[in-house]
Amino acid sequence: MRALVYEKFQGTLAVQEVSDPIPKPDGVVVKVAATGLCRSDWHGWMGHDPDILLPHVPGHELAGTVATIGKNVTKFKIGDRVTVPFVCGCGICRQCTSGNHQVCDRQSQPGFTHWGSFAEYVALDYADTNLVTLPQEIDDLTAATLGCRFVTSFRAIVHQAKVMEGQYVVVHGCGGVGLSAVIIASALGAKVLAVDINPGQLALAKSFGAMAVINASGTKNIIDEVKDITHGGAHVSLDALGSAQTCFNSIANLRKRGKHIQVGLMTEDHAHPKIPMDKVIAEELEIIGSHGMQAFKYPELLKMISDGKLHPKKMITKTISLEEAATALPTMNTFTTAGVTLIDSF
Template sequence: MRAVVFEEFRKPLDVREVPDPVPSPGGAVIRVEATGLCRSDWHGWMGHDSDITLPHVPGHELAGAVASVGDGVANWRPGDRVTVPFICACGRCPACIRGAQQVCERQEQPGFTHWGSFAEYVPVHHADANLVALPEAMSYTTAASLGCRFATAFRAVVGQGRVRPGEWVAVHGCGGVGLSAVMIAAACGARVVAVDVSPRALELARTFGAEACVDAAARAGSVAEAVREATGGGAHLSLDALGAPATCVNSVQSLRRQGRHVQVGLLPAGVHLPMDRLVPLELEILGSHGMAAHDYPEMMAMVATGALRPDRLVTSAIGLDDVPAALAALGTASPAGVTVITPHTAVSSA
């Protein structure tokens, strides 16, 4: 099969022929019909993830059809249309048994712990615990955005964030996960203020339901103040959807009394938080890490009714040959919306 491979961290990637994967016992091989280009993949290529063994094939946000299954798989057969959560669980550890597969003690992640979906085929382990069936009406392109960014945003807003109608929600960083959070919060009846440095990203955020927007480039040094002004005292719920020290700090400082900060973007180098606000304002600081396969039905139901439109987040499609340049470019700026890779189709961004 063809796949995007890198031999060294931070060094050029190339597209080459590699051996086809075979299903492990209890696992499956998925023919990748669409896979998202995500900033998490950039973090992996940069060497920020200790699980990666070189050479490596990145990619973790995928949708496709089951190509083959290993011994012991009970619920899936070749041809089934599926997607996969960002976090693939073992299904047997204490965290999984209590329903918290997103923090599985033996979690695996295609594109990190083993070769991923920037390829024509990808292996997935523990298929019965991790594969999610796709409705016939949902395209692979739409489904490819669900496993990481959209599902992560859904759990961050609805699960960890406990959003309620009428609350103000601030979203710092309007890339794929941030725009997903804007759409989800608005669909839940919240009032959303979107924050980004890109006019195009803010334009999309308004399209997806943001009531107010803050241009972080124009308000450098006073982003949190701008959010507090727009929300009449601060957000009830604020998310750092980018994963940068500035956006994380701005998110915490954007909160009103007893507000909730949810960290969604990765912070590999850590951050110094304004903890002086934590006690007097009784703030909550929460993390959100993907979403378990068994939690998908609520999100899928909202997609089926049209309350959520993840398809509108997809702004471009590229082929495998375009991936090396597109992945490297994420180090300087995330594109507005979601870029989807179609490994079996010769698509060019040119």
């Protein structure tokens, strides 16, 4: 099969002919129809993930068709259209049996723990636990936006933050995760404020339902600006980027008893950010992590998409080929593009 491969971290990416994957007894191989280009893939290419072994094929947001099935798979058959969370649970550890597959003790992640979806085919483990059947009305491009960014934001907004109509929700960072959060929180009736340094991303956030936007590069005091617009601070604030500054701002711009949701990955020098703990204690703030979403939680999301309440496809601004991804992936940290880019030509 054709796959996009890198043989050293921060090295050249090239399309190569490699062996087709073989499913494990409890897994499947999926023929990829579309796959998202995500900043998490950039983190992997940079060498920020210790699970990655070289040479490596990135990619973890995908939609496709089951092509081969392991002998122990019972719930899916060849030809089924499916997607999958970026965190695949084993189904039997203590976390999974409590319903928390997203923090599985033995999790697998396509594009990280093994070769991913920047290829014609991808192997997926623990298929009966992790595969999600796609409704006919949800096309492959829409489905490929879900696996990381959209479902991560859905769980962060709906299940972790429990956002309610009328609340002020602030989103720091308007990449794929942030724009997803804007769409979801707006659909729930929240009053959303989006913060970013990219005017194009802010324009998208506004078109997706944000009541107001702040260009962080031209604002002297983001925290004061947020508190002014939200009449005292956010009920819920997300760091959707993952930097020491956005994390601090997201906590500091909360109103009393507000919730900070950390969604953006914190790596390298940003892994242990400064936190205004005096404010956390005095104002009874909540700091909550959010890491993906379980496969069995997808039906609620898929129904909202099918019913026309959520429109993740709006985020797609470009589709590219596997060859074009070789130059697009290394630039994911420049924040110069707007919206979500998908690979749909292999």
